[in-house]
Amino acid sequence: MQLYHHPYSMDSQKVRIALEEKGIDYTSYHVNPLTGKNMDVPFFRINPSAKLPVFQNGSHIIFHAIDIIQYIERLSVSLNGEENPISSKVMEWVERIESWNPKLFTLTHIPDKYRLFVSKFIRRVVISRMVEAPDLACLYHVKLREAYETEDNLKGPMNLQRSEEKLSSLLDDAEIQLSATTYLVGEDFTTADSMFVPILARITLLDLEEKYISCRPKITAYYDLVKRRPSYKKVIGKYFAGWRKYRTLLKTMCFLCIRSMFGKY
Template structure:
């Protein structure tokens, strides 16, 4: 089994947590959007949406996050060989879909300075156009992605898009806060796939320096967030993120990354200076890596 993913892809994080929680062995392939690897012709033929993650088991290929996670669950159930194997309850599945219905792309982009947001969009268009020229047989599929990029730019001019995204997120968080006042986890006192879907959302809010606004103000959720960060599956993912930052020359503890991310996206060749960061990072900083991945919804 192979997983094509990236550490900062939100949906990739959900699938990685599921794989770790279910103790499923797989081969990991990093696909880095900042270098346009998700638009390389071989990957694009397999997955014309160019989104991450992609899960492959032989000839069986899945792109939808919930479908991947439920497939992983079925593999785990079969592998367990128990007398009474059970899958997730209806309530768990309902929570999974409820969480997945919130699209973090616009919410994330609206929390970037406009000039940096436009820089991300311009780079995306350049990558698509270049790949289109290299693989004319895939031109129509590439053109669809190019059109999506322009549509995203148009929506980013509409503050109503942000308001709807914020309202949607608030509804999910408020319902979760209410549930967590009654149970340890989202659906009862046992960790479920609903939590697998939810934890990366909270992690994204922390990444955007919005923990105080959205998590700390909800006491049940704050307690839950502190608890789930202690799970081995989450710790392993956090270690991978730190290793990724180290590989590309960053510092996993850099305050510019975890506390001032809206100032971290810079154009072209850059010099980044902050306490604890290297003085020069090069063409793309780790912070650009993360924000470019946020653009793809993911």
């Protein structure tokens, strides 16, 4: 089993936490979306959406995080003989969490000079790959159009407001639930938690913990508990805990600056 992912990708974090919690072995391949590696021709031929993660088990390839996680749950049943692991309550939380798109929220809270620098670099990567693979030009053009549409969406304040309201509603409901249970669905860590924890990690990475987490005591206690789990330490803490986030981000920015300087896209 192979997983193409990257620490920056929230969906990748969701899938990796689920894999680690289930103790399923897999081969890890990093594909950095900020440097355009997800646009490389061999990867793009497999996955024209260019989104991460991508899970491959033999000839079986799955692209969407929620589909991968459900596959992992079924795989765990066959490997470990567990009972049906996904209850209706778990699925309710999974679907609710999956309905919030973090992209606009994330980009809005990144300083413009860094966001625009990366966006320009990615657009140049896409154009370069169109030249490399003319047979994929139409699909690459779709990604180029999406990049411009994203920039347009960032200019609309109502788009951000709706995203923030949806996030706050999700966190408020989680705060209520965590007043009654240790984890989102009872006393055991479930798929719902695998999906939810990366949202808290993203909020922390953007230095918005005070606004969204610290003001919710039950979520604060829950997050402190989760950060002690081996799965969190391996998937998120290794890259973003404390000073590590600066090291992780700095490596990518240095790579982008050097590539831009020499026009290597």
